[in-house]
Amino acid sequence: MLNFLLPQNGSLSKLMIENGVYDFKSAIAYVHQLPYGRTSDRSAYRLIIPEQKGTCSTKHAFLKQLAVESQQETVQLFIGIYQMNESNTKGVGTILKQHQLEYIPEAHTYLKINGKVLDVTRASTNTTSFQNCILAEEEILPHQIATHKVDVHQNFLKQWISEKQISYSFEEIWKIREECIAALSASLPH
Incomplete structure (x- = not known):
């Protein structure tokens, strides 16, 4: 499984780090355990953290953007x-x-x-x-x-x-x- 440290300067990475998550593998585990549910804005994938829920779209878009912040193009x-x-x-x-x-x-x-x-x-x-x-x-x-x-x-x-x-x-x-x-x-x- 691909793993990398989250950068200190990304907006989503900062959200993860504030929640004690420092690498991609831990971010996957964190997002996986969030309950299934639509956030208040289905296009705002960053809401999965403050609202503590997400759908297949918001959870995976969040992780993809986390990889983008880390310049990981294989995701x-x-x-x-x-x-x-x-x-x-x-x-x-x-x-x-x-x-x-x-x-x-x-x-x-x-x-x-x-x-x-x-x-x-x-x-x-x-x-x-x-x-x-x-x-x-x-x-x-x-x-x-x-x-x-x-x-x-x-x-x-x-x-x-x-x-x-x-x-x-x-x-x-x-x-x-x-x-x-x-x-x-x-x-x-x-």
């Missing part, structure tokens, strides 16, 4: 669209079954370090990794976690509905997806 931030189902995302199966869907394409944000996926938000209880179900992925920058991620996800869903001749409208699929996210959130520790 990359990605959006992946994967086939979300019960086997790789515990808690969504009941909702999908109610709507007779095998899966819904879901956007997930994660890191790659030297080409290896690092995900600080996934539970280890899943029987299948989301990595085995990726339909598309794109490298992004931390500031792209809000609007750009939603645009990529929604455009993918619209194309998927059309290509797979899904019997639901985009609005209906988005509502079902939100039900899945609510069920997933309810199953996670807070």
Whole structure:
């Protein structure tokens, strides 16, 4: 696992150092233990520290920016669209079954370090990794976690509905997806 000391002069590094975290490996552990939850501003990834919670987007964007401050270019931030189902995302199966869907394409944000996926938000209880179900992925920058991620996800869903001749409208699929996210959130520790 890549590790390096955090610089004294970076704004995110200073936040970490104030919390007794001095290197990247310890920062990963610190961010990993934060409860899952949306911050008050989904694009302001630095809020994961004062608000003590984060999503896949905010947690991974924070770590990516921490690596940028440390001039570590081998840490990359990605959006992946994967086939979300019960086997790789515990808690969504009941909702999908109610709507007779095998899966819904879901956007997930994660890191790659030297080409290896690092995900600080996934539970280890899943029987299948989301990595085995990726339909598309794109490298992004931390500031792209809000609007750009939603645009990529929604455009993918619209194309998927059309290509797979899904019997639901985009609005209906988005509502079902939100039900899945609510069920997933309810199953996670807070």
